[in-house]
Amino acid sequence: MSHTGLMQESVEALLKQDRDYLWHHLTQHKVFQTNEPLVMVEGQGLILKDIRGREYLDATSGGVWCVNVGYGRDSIADAVCAQLKKMPYYAGTAGNIPTIQFARKVISLLPRLGKVFFSNSGSEANEKAFKMVRQYFRLKYKDKDKYKILYRNRDYHGTTLAALSATGQQERKESYGPFLEGFVEFPHACCYRCPVAKTYPGCSIECALALEAMIQREGPDTVGAIIVEPITAGGGIIAPVKEYYPLLQKICRKYEVLMIMDEVVCGFGRTGKMFGYEHFDVDPDMVTMAKGMASAYMPLSATVVKNDVFDVFLNDPADKMAYFRDISTYGGCAGACAAALESTRIIEEEHLCENSRVVGDYLLGCLKELRAFPIVGDVRGRGLFAGIEFVEDRKTKQPVSEPFLMSIIKGIADQGVLVGRTNRSLPGLNNIINLAPALVATRADIDRIVLAIRNAIAKVSS
Template structure:
């Protein structure tokens, strides 16, 4: 199979070497051979610049993650200082270091509370995928520890996104993450997606829809056997599955079902955590009382890889006691709580507090949410505009009245995102032809206006492209 570079790329250029040597995540490899990469070389604030010198407003904060924007000197200095002092150490076999200790304490203090009080222990990993994979293992370990070896099934949601490791990709409810990977693995189940726009029955109110989704979950647990169902995973707002905002009363009703059947709730805050929804955590926005919480991305503003799983006291006590019986807790990563990453995460959390980033989000988010709705809800290609805080999506449809989606083969959202690049804006196409927005939390109102204006031009260009294709 050919690995030639794009026809116009010199043989030893970075673009040619990219095509020759890199296997890109979430990329059509065949198309990549033809079109090659968009190579970014520098960033500042909410902007990035490619290797041709063109600037782009980064409307996705990278991958939902660069919350403080690019070039934050305090984070750079935190990493450099820690690198000079202790560039690496581990947490295995009773070893520790100050950045991991302080970060764990701070996360427990600020985390969403559980039914038995604040989160009690933190386990560090390197990505959201690893954090959720760890959460699954902790759940299984916990139930073995307390004498419930049959209580192992875990329920996630269709269109939910929880990562790409074998277990976390099994939780993820998107076809591309399962197809030809032989996933999902056993004991992972999926219940319905809470997307009222596409999933509601005709005339069904949002609250009635929420009731039905909760009843479906209840029925699934009863059919599987409550004694076999261990946990439920959910993002407060579903991110990569389409920026799907839960309907009113949804989580209230879901939690009653989980409590009824003694099923743990794991809140995946990888995207929503640290201000994205307008509160420090999405759990606060939607009244979620979790048993475990996974975080990543904005934990370090993505400057260095780090993630964490937080567990309540009931779970952590059982895990610790069981490790005593076995002789060790046989799980961990070489880079768990890496000192440089932990130092950067600590500085990130300090900046959120000192600059009151949450208040800034609350101030500017209405401009994004109102702007998306006012400018695009009436556009002939747009079926729905949805979002909260500084996360949103525009749903592209072939027929507004019938809510008819485009054929996947048309790649309409992908084309729209490419056209946005032409106008100096980075957005993300999602499965089902949604286009997502998740700018750095430090974005200004003026930059939001630029984001809206540039996307408007890309959307009009998309409509013209479709018209030309149909002619």
């Protein structure tokens, strides 16, 4: 028997079948001619075990920042099981008990918003938001068409074609165009690489002011919404300065442009508050969420809107087209909402937002000490969400090469710690390691993660 309870024979057979049949996400399969695929088998807390019985401390919450409450939560599995036995499914044209209860929970967490539309993935939640924006303005105005969506450079909003059209990461988009008409990019808000070559606080937050010029150039009567990640995730862990969102909001209100806040990564405690935008003085019209909602025990996402938005869809039933004509077969299915209710109960009862904030501050403090290494250009983050940007030269900020970054990541993995990185996102800027351990992480977990990173950096620096 192997360490994971599988017969050695079946380990080899499964690894072969992985190579023979499975197409992995975001992977060049040629590597499997020389390397074995990674097959994960079980987890508890932050610890994962692979098919060969090797243990890892997962500092990524499942690779893509979603297992917020950690692995091995029997109470979530039990809640899903009980619901599936009672009733697995009926379409979202009807309510079901966990879905009603979780919608009420979401609105209790976001009391300025009023209605929750469920779907299955972050991409889909953003697609719904774009459709809602277009139809909202078409219901509201007959004499103008506010259909354009403005998105920010370096932000990611999903893999489906409209969500990818709204993504400011060139490497994600490469080879998949043409993209949809009506999606336009505005500058990012990363002070370390200021898009307008200014230095905070000596600037006037020109990166935010650029939005106004863009709306004017596109024509205010054609712009329906902007979409932003409160803290950019895959584009390099970027929290804008505090003045940024109030300025964006002011510009949006001036031109009646809705603000969509993509909380797919930041939502449900990742940044030390339940939602990432709560760090800022901003009041979005629509909020999308996924990943940490059900801690990835089940797939679930939502597009949550203000009643002002929803009310425009309340029309005479005789008008066959004047309601939101969208359906998602699995969106808000009962088992996923049961998982989300239990995951959110755990986040609240175990004070995991607080833990994310406190242990996250400790993490950031430890990472800042790594700036003693000249290749550490910038360290940034909020809560249990942090990034380390590596450069060849601190003055020029020339990013390290991808193979060099990979050698650091391998050095970390060799010590049994899994970290993430900017991956196929921005040309030349795949030089950032990111960390997002489960929100139950302790200082001891952080010490182990940081020591592994320190050792790996020391190795490549010697």
